[in-house]
Amino acid sequence: MLAIDVERLQKSFRVQKNREGLGGALKDLLRREYTEVEAVKRISFQIPQGEICGYIGENGAGKSTTIKMLTGILVPTSGKVVVGGYVPFKEREKFVKNIGVVFGQRSQLWWDIGVIESFHLLRKVYRVPENDFRKRLDELVERLQLGELLNRPVRKLSLGQRMRCELVASLLHNPSILFLDEPTIGLDILVKTEIRDFLMGLNKEHGTTILLTTHDLQDIEALCSRVIMLDDGSIIYDGSLETLKSNWSKGREIQFQFAHPVKKAQMESWTEGLDIQWRPENDLTAKLWLPHSVNVSEALSRIVGATEIRDIKILETNTDEIVREIYQSEKVSS
């Protein structure tokens, strides 16, 4: 079953033009002029139930506008949007029972009351039966270790503590689809890891579909099997992170640990004639940069034949760099 079905979805905003100077301001008063901003340009994608999908793009690419249409906050200008079997902006009451939303920069909790009071209020909003609520709350509190935080007012929580509470709040009604907008923004690496582990577990155990918007590509690497990349309102990539990396990385890096000290000139002599760069770190370790054009097995056999190797490590392609490059070139084929 499809959790999210989007076809030729489009959103334009009418934005007031501001003319320059005092004369311009007077003219604006008498006769306003407007321009159209097309924030989302006829995008189509389908997300099956149980998938974790990353939704990425530069500032202003149209991510929030899409999420707002998917969660029923904004009405599309045209196109089809069905989430959990409902049209979000039309069937709001039934629709919201099926989704959870966490906006990293905005809270759904009441600032001055204890966290547990907010949870009770949300139970009433979503009409969750008391027994189901208790069971769910106990499970979530244990998973996210909220125990002693429950009676504190939200304003006295750290950002990491608040984010954990936000996640619980979004899941109390057991939604099958979760929208996360920058859920780890501003958090330290420990809390980020905790949240990523929690989301992974949630997806595995409950089959929760997750659409994750983030600028933190480590979130994507840790969680997403699929990534949709947006640029200027259009989808420029929809596929696996692996394919994105292999299509876009220019090569790979291999780290060698030698059994005996080696000088850079010696390393270069082993791979003479190959378009390869050696970067020694000390006498016993060096990194080798191999562009895709170079035959890896030829390079490796030359090196292994020339010296004794203690260890070889193929280093991960740096996704941040790849994505930055794609944003800059603004073209990608899936």
Ligand SMILES: Nc1ncnc2c1ncn2[C@@H]1O[C@H](COP(=O)(O)OP(=O)(O)OP(=O)(O)O)[C@@H](O)[C@H]1O
């Ligand atoms: N309410 C609005 N009125 C007019 N223009 C808008 C409105 N909301 C968004 N836009 C414009 O639509 C475009 C897409 O904005 P959107 O907020 O969806 O981008 P984003 O990818 O979420 O960016 P960010 O990463 O900065 O949150 C931008 O040009 C933005 O200025």
